[in-house]
Amino acid sequence: MMDADGIVAELLRLLGTKRRVAEVSKEFSTKRTNAERARFAYRLLEAHELLPALGNEMFKAKKNGEAIKLYTHSVALAQEGAENLALAYANRSAVLFEERFYEECLLDIDRALANNYPDNLKMKLLSRQEKAKQLKAKQAPRAYHEPIPEIPEDHRNKRIQCASDAIKIHCTETQGRHVIATRDVAPGEILVVEKPFCHILLEQFYNHCHECLELCYNLIPCTGCTQVLYCSDKCGQDAVAYHKYECRILATVKKLKMDKLKLLPMKIALLVKDKYSTIADTSTADACEDDTYCSDRYKEIHNLIPNTSKRLVADLFDRAATAAIIFHLIKKFTDFFQNDEEETVFQELVLLHMQTGACNFHEITELAENQDDIYSPEELGAGAYSFLSMFNHRCSPNVVRNCYGAVIVMRAVESIKKGEQCYDNYGYHHAVMPKTTRQAKLKRQYFFDCTCEVCTDNWPLYLDLPKIKTDVRVLEGDIFRLQQGDVETAKRVLWEILPKLKGLEEVKPNISLAEIQEVVKQCYGLLANVRRTM
Known part of the structure; x- marks a missing residue:
C-alpha cells in the first residue's frame, strides 16, 4: 500500500501524463472554501482509483510468526479472552516483578487469570502473585514527571x-x-x-497511554483494534468519543504514514461533531475581541490563522488531496456521517486545521536516554x-x-x-x-x-x-x-x-x-x- 504522500504523488504523475496539470490547477484555484477544495481532490482521487482500501493486516497478527520482543506488543495483538493474551499478561508480569513494579505486576496477573490462563501454569503465576503482594508495600515510587505545577x-x-x-x-x-x-x-x-484542546500520541505506542500520554509499563489494549493501548479503564472510556470512529481505520492511517499535521486535524474534526451546526458562528469577528480566552473551547482553535492566501496552489492541493483521503476512510469505513452537511463540515475542518496546524501545533516531548547515555528531548506526541x-x-x-x-x-x-x-x-x-x-x-x-x-x-x-x-x-x-x-x-x-x-x-x-x-x-x-x- 502506498502512503498518503505516495498517493498524492501518483495522482500528480497521472495528471502530468495526461497533460492535465494546468487545467486541474486552474480549476482548483477557483475553489473558495476548504470543503470545496477537499471535494475536488476527492473526485480526482476517486476517478483515478487511488482512494485506499482498508488495511487489516494487523488484525491477522495471530498468524505472524516473528518473535515479539515487547510483551505489550503481544497484548496489543492478542484477541480478548484468548489464551495468548493471558500468556502475554503473565509474561509481562514476570518482567514487572523483576523490575519491582509490584502493583503493576499484580494487575497483569489478575488480567492473565481473567483471560483463560492455562491451569497447568497457574501454580507459578499464583506464587508470583503472593510474593508481589508481600513486597508491594516496599515498591519505590517512580513518577513519569513531578507533580504538575499550578498557578496560585x-x-x-x-x-x-x-x-x-x-x-x-x-x-x-x-x-x-x-x-x-x-x-x-x-x-x-x-x-x-x-x-491541549486535543492531542495525539506519535511514538512509544507500547509504553505510553493513547489517551493521556502518561508513561505506563502495563498498558491494556483496545478490544476493537491492535493500534491503541491505555493505562487504565478510565482512559479507555474517556477515549470512546473519538476512538469509536478511528478504531477501524487507524491501522490503515498508520500505514499511510500520516504525520501529526494530518492526524491532529482528523481527531479535532471527530471531537467537535456536536458543534458542526454552529461552526459558522465560531469564525472570528474581531482578532482582538473582548472575551475570556479558554484553552478547552473549540472557538480558540478554530480561529487560529491558516495563512490560506499565502500558500501556493500546489501546497493547498497537496493538503486537499490528503484531506480527501481522510474523508474517504471516515465515510467508507465508519458510521460517523449522518447527512451531507456533516460531510461538508468535516472536509472543511480537516483542511482548515491542516493549514492552521503547520504554524500552531506544538510538540509533546519527554527526556529519554540517547545512545550516549545522556537524557535529551524526544518527540512523543503533538497537541493543539x-x-x-x-x-x-x-x-x-x-x-x-x-x-x-x-x-x-x-x-x-x-x-x-x-x-x-x-x-x-x-x-x-x-x-x-x-x-x-x-x-x-x-x-x-x-x-x-x-x-x-x-x-x-x-x-x-x-x-x-x-x-x-x-x-x-x-x-x-x-x-x-x-x-x-x-x-x-x-x-x-x-x-x-x-x-x-x-x-x-x-x-x-x-x-x-x-x-x-x-x-x-x-x-x-x-x-x-x-x-x-x-
Whole structure:
C-alpha cells in the first residue's frame, strides 16, 4: 500500500501524463472554501482509483510468526479472552516483578487469570502473585514527571484560562495578537499551564497511554483494534468519543504514514461533531475581541490563522488531496456521517486545521536516554494548544516549555520587564543555526520575515558568543548528574542559579548566559516527562 504522500504523488504523475496539470490547477484555484477544495481532490482521487482500501493486516497478527520482543506488543495483538493474551499478561508480569513494579505486576496477573490462563501454569503465576503482594508495600515510587505545577489562586489570570496574571494578550497591526508582561517577571516564574484542546500520541505506542500520554509499563489494549493501548479503564472510556470512529481505520492511517499535521486535524474534526451546526458562528469577528480566552473551547482553535492566501496552489492541493483521503476512510469505513452537511463540515475542518496546524501545533516531548547515555528531548506526541499559539517567535526566546504528560508548562528563562513581549522559539535558535537559514525556514513554514532583535543585531552562533567575567557557574559533577537524569540535582541547581541569572543579562548575548540557560532548561526538563529505562 502506498502512503498518503505516495498517493498524492501518483495522482500528480497521472495528471502530468495526461497533460492535465494546468487545467486541474486552474480549476482548483477557483475553489473558495476548504470543503470545496477537499471535494475536488476527492473526485480526482476517486476517478483515478487511488482512494485506499482498508488495511487489516494487523488484525491477522495471530498468524505472524516473528518473535515479539515487547510483551505489550503481544497484548496489543492478542484477541480478548484468548489464551495468548493471558500468556502475554503473565509474561509481562514476570518482567514487572523483576523490575519491582509490584502493583503493576499484580494487575497483569489478575488480567492473565481473567483471560483463560492455562491451569497447568497457574501454580507459578499464583506464587508470583503472593510474593508481589508481600513486597508491594516496599515498591519505590517512580513518577513519569513531578507533580504538575499550578498557578496560585491569587495570581490566576481572569481573562486567560490557563495563564498567570503576569501576562496578557496584546494586539497590534504589525504583530497581530501576541503576549506581553503586565509586570516585571523573574526567571523561573510560571506563566502558563495549558492542557491541549486535543492531542495525539506519535511514538512509544507500547509504553505510553493513547489517551493521556502518561508513561505506563502495563498498558491494556483496545478490544476493537491492535493500534491503541491505555493505562487504565478510565482512559479507555474517556477515549470512546473519538476512538469509536478511528478504531477501524487507524491501522490503515498508520500505514499511510500520516504525520501529526494530518492526524491532529482528523481527531479535532471527530471531537467537535456536536458543534458542526454552529461552526459558522465560531469564525472570528474581531482578532482582538473582548472575551475570556479558554484553552478547552473549540472557538480558540478554530480561529487560529491558516495563512490560506499565502500558500501556493500546489501546497493547498497537496493538503486537499490528503484531506480527501481522510474523508474517504471516515465515510467508507465508519458510521460517523449522518447527512451531507456533516460531510461538508468535516472536509472543511480537516483542511482548515491542516493549514492552521503547520504554524500552531506544538510538540509533546519527554527526556529519554540517547545512545550516549545522556537524557535529551524526544518527540512523543503533538497537541493543539490555543493560548501557546499566541506567543511570537524570537531567535533567542525568553520562555521555555516543558511537558507534564500532555500538559505544557511555560516558564520565563530570563527577566522580562513590564510591557515587554514574551517570546517563544519555533525551533530555529541563533546559537545553532545561521541567520539566513533561520529566516528562510521561518518564511517557508510560518510566512513571516523575522525581524527580532537577534536577527537585526546579527547575534553570532554559540561558539562565537562573547565572554564576560562572572563567577556564576555549575560544577562539572552537577552537569554530569543532570545529563544522567538526576532529579534531586536539578532541584538543587535551580535553587542555586535562578537568582543569579539576572546578573548575566546585563550584556546580551554572552556565552555564560547561554550556558546557564541551557542548564536551567535541562533542570526543568528533568522535572517534567522523563522516560526512564527499566
